[in-house]
Amino acid sequence: MASLLGGCDNSPHEDGAAxxxxxxxxxSERSPRHLDPTASYYNNETPFxxxxxxxxxxxxxxxxxxxxxxxxxxxxVAPRYxxxxxxxxxxxxxxxxxxxxxxxxxxxxxxxxxxxxxxxPRYQHLDAQSLGERRSPWDFEEQGSRELVAEDFVYALKRxxxxxxxxxxxxxxxxxxxxxxxxxxxxxxxxxxLRAGLDPASPDKPFLDFRRWPLEGVSAPEKYLLRIRLxxxxxxxxxxxxxxxxxxxxxxxDAFYNQPGMAARGLSLDRWPVGTGPYMMVESVxxxxxxxxxxxxxxxxxxxxxxxxxxxxxGMLDDCGKSVPFIxxxxxxxxxxxxxxxxxxxxxxxxxxxxxxxxxxxxxxxxKDDSPEVAREFEERGIRLPRFVxxxxxxxxxxxxxxxxxQGSTPAQQASNRALRQxxxxxxxxxxxxxxxxxxxxxxxxxxxxxxxxxxxxxxxxGLNPITHRLKNAPSHPNNPNDxxxxxxxxxxxxxxxxxxxxxxxxxxTGKPLVLNYDYxxxxxxxxxxxxxxxxxxxxKLGIQLDIRATDNNQFQDKVRRGQHQIFVSGWLADxxxxxxxxxxxxxxxxxxxxxxENTANYANPAFDKLYQQLKLLDDGPAxxxxxxxxxxxxxxxxxxxxxxxPYASSAFHAWVKNGKPAIMIRDMLRYYRLDTVDRxxxxxxxxxxxxxxxxxxxxxxxxxxGLGRRAWRQRxxxxxxxxxxxxxxxxxxMKEGA
Numbered sequence: 116m117a118s119l120l121g122g123c124d125n126s127p128h129e130d131g132a133a134x135x136x137x138x139x140x141x142x143s144e145r146s147p148r149h150l151d152p153t154a155s156y157y158n159n160e161t162p163f164x165x166x167x168x169x170x171x172x173x174x175x176x177x178x179x180x181x182x183x184x185x186x187x188x189x190x191x192v193a194p195r196y197x198x199x200x201x202x203x204x205x206x207x208x209x210x211x212x213x214x215x216x217x218x219x220x221x222x223x224x225x226x227x228x229x230x231x232x233x234x235x236p237r238y239q240h241l242d243a244q245s246l247g248e249r250r251s252p253w254d255f256e257e258q259g260s261r262e263l264v265a266e267d268f269v270y271a272l273k274r275x276x277x278x279x280x281x282x283x284x285x286x287x288x289x290x291x292x293x294x295x296x297x298x299x300x301x302x303x304x305x306x307x308x309l310r311a312g313l314d315p316a317s318p319d320k321p322f323l324d325f326r327r328w329p330l331e332g333v334s335a336p337e338k339y340l341l342r343i344r345l346x347x348x349x350x351x352x353x354x355x356x357x358x359x360x361x362x363x364x365x366x367x368x369d370a371f372y373n374q375p376g377m378a379a380r381g382l383s384l385d386r387w388p389v390g391t392g393p394y395m396m397v398e399s400v401x402x403x404x405x406x407x408x409x410x411x412x413x414x415x416x417x418x419x420x421x422x423x424x425x426x427x428x429x430g431m432l433d434d435c436g437k438s439v440p441f442i443x444x445x446x447x448x449x450x451x452x453x454x455x456x457x458x459x460x461x462x463x464x465x466x467x468x469x470x471x472x473x474x475x476x477x478x479x480x481x482x483k484d485d486s487p488e489v490a491r492e493f494e495e496r497g498i499r500l501p502r503f504v505x506x507x508x509x510x511x512x513x514x515x516x517x518x519x520x521x522q523g524s525t526p527a528q529q530a531s532n533r534a535l536r537q538x539x540x541x542x543x544x545x546x547x548x549x550x551x552x553x554x555x556x557x558x559x560x561x562x563x564x565x566x567x568x569x570x571x572x573x574x575x576x577x578g579l580n581p582i583t584h585r586l587k588n589a590p591s592h593p594n595n596p597n598d599x600x601x602x603x604x605x606x607x608x609x610x611x612x613x614x615x616x617x618x619x620x621x622x623x624x625t626g627k628p629l630v631l632n633y634d635y636x637x638x639x640x641x642x643x644x645x646x647x648x649x650x651x652x653x654x655x656k657l658g659i660q661l662d663i664r665a666t667d668n669n670q671f672q673d674k675v676r677r678g679q680h681q682i683f684v685s686g687w688l689a690d691x692x693x694x695x696x697x698x699x700x701x702x703x704x705x706x707x708x709x710x711x712x713e714n715t716a717n718y719a720n721p722a723f724d725k726l727y728q729q730l731k732l733l734d735d736g737p738a739x740x741x742x743x744x745x746x747x748x749x750x751x752x753x754x755x756x757x758x759x760x761x762p763y764a765s766s767a768f769h770a771w772v773k774n775g776k777p778a779i780m781i782r783d784m785l786r787y788y789r790l791d792t793v794d795r796x797x798x799x800x801x802x803x804x805x806x807x808x809x810x811x812x813x814x815x816x817x818x819x820x821x822g823l824g825r826r827a828w829r830q831r832x833x834x835x836x837x838x839x840x841x842x843x844x845x846x847x848x849x850m851k852e853g854a
Contacts, residue, residue, distance in 0.1 A: 125803060127448075127464055133796045136443040138772070138788060140467045141450040141459070146402045151384035152359040153274045154281040158688075162447070162471045165782035166407055167229075168362035168390040171220055171268070171341075172353065174692075174780050176787050177422030177431060179503075180567045181692040181780050183357060187263065187391065189221040196348065210732025213348035215293070220356075222339040226263040227412040229395040233371035234259030243319075243376030250380045252387050253397060260412055263391050265335035266326075267363035272333045272343070273325035274364060276302040280385075284360050291345045291352065294331030301328060318378035322370045348732045354691030365389060393440040393786040407445040407785070416440075418774070418787060431774060434789060441773075441789035461492070463799045466772050470784065473777045476500040476765025477556040484553060496798065502765030504558055504566050504573075505779045506689035508697065510759040511543065512716040514680050516708060520631065522719070531615045536754040538611035540583050541603050543653045543757050551649060554642075557762035562747045563697050565761040569735045570694040570743035573761065576600070580751050580758060605656055612657050620658020630660045632681040636671035675715055678708035685715055686762075688779055694743050695730055701750055702727045718755035771795040 126132065128139060147160040155164045171188040174181045183191045194216040196204040204212060232238045232255035249255060272292065275285045276299040289296040305328065309321045332344040345352060355361060368389040372382055386399055393413045398406035420435035434441070450456035457479075459465045468475040480500050483490040493500075513536055515521040520536060523529035545559045561580035564571035572578035576599060579586065584600050612618060617629050633650060637643050647663050654661040661682075666674065674680050689696050699705055703719035705712030726746045733739035750756070768775035771794040774787045 125462075126799070127459065128446075133799050134792055136441075136790060136792060138442050138445045138466050138785070138790060139464065140445065140447055140470050141456050141465055142405075142447050142469060143450055143453070143456060146399075146405065146449075149281065149385050150388045150396075151280060152271065152362040152364065152388070153277065154283070154385065155359060156283045158471055161782040162445075162785065163396065163405070163407070164359045164362075164388070165392070166394040166445075166785045167388045167392045167396060168359045169226075169392045170357055170359055170362045172357040173783060174357060174778075175421070176419050176781060176784070177426050177776065178419075179423055180569070181506075183353060185223075186357075187223060187226060187268075187363065188356075189223050191353065192218060192220055194218045194345075194352075207734075208348075210348040210729075213732075214346075216345040216348055216352070218341075218343040218345070218352070218356075220341045220343070222263065222265050222268070222341060223414065224262075224339050226391050226414045228260050228263065228365060228389060228391050229410045229412055230258035230260055231368065231371075231389050232258055233365065233367040233389060234261050239367070239370060239374075241374045241376070243379075246374070246376040246380065250382065251399070252382070261365070261367075263363055264338050265341040267365050268341045268361065269330070269333050269335050270325055270366050270369075271362060271364040273298065273302075273328075273330050274369070275360070276325075277323065278303050278306055279320060279323065284355075288355075288360075291347075291349050292330075292332040293344045293346055295333075298328070298330050319375045320373060322373040324366065324370070326366055350734050351691060351693050351695055351731070354693060354696075357691070362390065392783070394445065397444075403449050405447040407447075409440060409443050413440070416786070426776075431776060434774060440786040442785065445785055460767065460769075461496075461498075463496075463769060463795065463802055466769055466790070466795075467775070467788075468767055471782070473505065473764035473766055473779055474762075475767045476502050476777065477554055477763055479767050480556065480765070481553045496802070497770030499768045499770065499775065500765060501768075501775070501777060502556070502763040503777065504761050505764035505777075506565055506567055506692055507687060507762050507764070507779055508560060508563065508565060508759070509555070509557070509684070509686040509762055510560065510563075511682065511684050511757040513682055513755055513757075514675075514678065514715075514717055515719065515755055516678050516717045517681050519629075520681060521717075533753060534611045535615035535617065536757075537582050538608040538615060538657055539654065539659075540754050540757045541608035541611070542605060542656045543650075543759075544602060545759055546602065548649065549760060552642075552646065555760065555762065556765070557760040560758040560761050562751060562758055563701065563756070564694055564743070564747065565697075568692060568694050568697070570740055582751050582754060583758070608657060617658070620660075628658060628660045630662055632662050632664050634671060634674060634680040634683045635663065635665045636668045637665055675707050676711060678717065680715075683715065684759075687713075692780055694739075695727075698727060698730065698743075698746055701755060716755040718750070718753070720749060720753060723749045769795070769798075771798070 132139070142159060144159050147155075147163055148157065149155040149160060150163050150167070152164060152168050169187045171186060172183050172191055173186040175184050185191055193206065196206070196208050196213045197215040197217065198204050198212055199214050228234065232252050235255070235257045238255060238257070272288070272295075275282045275288050276295065285299065289299060302323070302325075306323055309323060313321070334342050336342055368384060371377075372384055377383065387396055391412075391414070393410055393416070394407040395410045396405065397408045398404065416439050418434040418437045418439050420432065422432055426432055450459070456465070456468060460468045479493070479498070480502075483493055513520040519532070521532060523532040549555060549557060549559065558574075561573070561578055561584060564573065566573040576586070579600055584602055587599055587601050609619075612620060616623070620629050621627060622629065631654065635647070643665070651661045651663070675683070687697065687700060700713050701716065701718045701723065702714060703721075703724045704710060705714040706717045706719065707713070707715045708717050723746055726742050726749075730739065730742050730746065733742060764777040764779050766775060766777035771791040773789040773791065
């Protein structure tokens with residue numbers, strides 16, 4: 116019983132964890148593949164990269180719409196525009212006149228790198244033998260550091276030309292950074308020279324020192340001055356400077372990890388990053404556990420003092436001006452199954468389910484709606500599920516290269532196919548979809564641009580899509596503009612089906628129903644089947660027979676690259692908060708089948724493409740708004756997408772986790788979280804009291820067994836004694852008889 120009582124604490128953490136200033140969270144996929152800032156591009160890597168590295172810019176944690184703020188830079192700067200003769204042009208110069216954009220960015224002095232052996236000179240000359248059994252930077256006896264300088268950003272940009280690791284944005288950067296495309300060719304040749312005669316299968320490669328070869332478009336004229344030169348005008352470049360692709364990389368770290376034996380022991384930037392951010396990686400057990408701890412060299416930084424009106428009323432500004440980060444360490448543990456992950460969160464053993472996932476709030480909200488007991492539990496425990504419409508979209512698209520639902524080759528076919536797409540857009544009732552499938556929580560979309568972007572009219576009467584919706588005959592304007600809008604009746608869609616040549620969904624010449632194919636990348640599940648059934652019913656309103664062709668993601672990607680898809684579902688998470696980042700999904704040269712771009716619909720409209728080229732050159736203002744409005748009107752009319760939903764960003768936080776605000780663009784959130792550890796200790800104990808009553812019947816059973824055993828033992832002893840007495844009597848009698 117003592118052993119059982121001693122094991123009643125079911126915490127998955129070490130003793131005293133609840134009282135420590137440590138945040139506990141989970142990751143459900145495999146460990147992050149790339150933590151090297153040149154290569155990292157996946158969502159599950161961002162909690163690490165944006166906590167360890169510090170790009171030039173970031174986003175204000177609380178303000179919406181998103182606002183750029185300086186991080187490693189002293190300020191967010193405007194570029195200088197140069198003309199054909201090198202003359203300086205005015206800030207509002209037309210994009211066609213701009214030959215070159217020059218960004219001069221001052222770097223904050225006094226910023227230092229985290230402790231790391233790469234900054235110790237004697238560790239820059241190791242071989243596999245002297246490396247020994249070290250498998251972590253913390254296995255080295257000495258740790259060094261140095262100040263951040265502008266040359267570290269130059270080195271980081273040059274590294275995108277490497278052939279040794281994945282460099283996913285080299286193509287984009289080489290289009291704009293002067294000289295980067297040619298620099299890539301140079302580095303490929305130099306790398307071949309360095310590796311000539313070496314075993315190509317060996318993980319050890321000689322150090323590719325990018326300092327040896329200058330890059331025309333990137334330089335450091337002064338110690339704390341970074342200069343970046345771009346071809347033409349590209350206003351969106353400022354958003355790239357808020358991503359870890361432009362985080363500084365010290366040459367010492369690159370050289371350190373390229374020494375013999377390092378790769379074989381898992382020592383690399385992909386696993387052990389080196390940055391100037393608020394945290395550093397101190398433990399990394401592949402697919403099991405990762406630990407971040409406060410960087411002792413982190414520069415002074417404070418919690419923001421401005422936000423939305425809701426932030427003030429909810430207490431999000433209570434820590435105004437206080438030093439960050441608040442938390443000493445962050446522990447990530449693998450949880451492969453959703454059920455135990457959610458259970459540990461509800462028990463209080465996970466402070467946040469997964470810090471980078473903006474969908475747990477929706478999942479828990481559905482559980483609350485489905486169960487009064489769960490709702491009561493969440494209310495009593497103070498679990499918060501904040502949610503906001505954020506910069507993401509979910510839509511159904513048409514392959515515009517398809518002869519039935521696509522662009523069409525003749526004016527008559529183009530008109531009839533457009534009418535078919537518009538009819539389907541009316542028939543698919545996304546408002547009903549959101550009611551029936553609450554896990555898909557969000558708001559109905561009427562175009563490609565969610566709220567929070569310059570140029571978006573979402574949530575206003577001006578945002579109405581006249582193809583699919585109309586204004587109600589309301590006597591007065593309600594508080595919510597969406598209450599003024601209703602979906603067009605199905606009769607309007609049926610009339611369009613006549614124009615399309617399919618009255619009641621049938622070919623008038625053959626009498627056969629129109630059959631369309633719905634290509635879907637998903638694993639089969641009861642929930643998916645319910646969604647398929649719902650989608651089939653939407654098409655059936657028009658007499659169309661929908662054939663579901665579900666595949667895995669690899670098969671689906673192969674199908675769309677070959678242009679063999681017809682109708683599909685897709686979505687997008689913003690890379691940066693600009694309308695261009697959504698409208699490029701419909702830009703003709705980005706067609707998936709022709710160029711493997713992100714335009715999966717293969718939409719190509721010369722008028723739209725011309726406007727897109729103008730859009731890329733425009734700063735926020737009336738001219739940009741006018742171009743966006745024209746582009747949105749074109750795609751609403753052409754209907755290459757059925758405008759679906761703008762999903763909510765929604766996370767889950769315990770009451771003791773302060774300053775939690777879900778957002779797709781904010782990736783450095785860990786520096787702003789604060790823990791009330793006293794509250795956590797109290798509530799974990801209250802919520803996880805050991806259940807002792809099963810021990811009572813167990814103790815009774817043990818007592819009965821002991822009693823029965825004692826009784827049996829006494830009976831056995833008595834029987835033995837009787838047998839011994841009988842034997843002695845017989846021996847005495849025998850002796851008497853013999854006498």
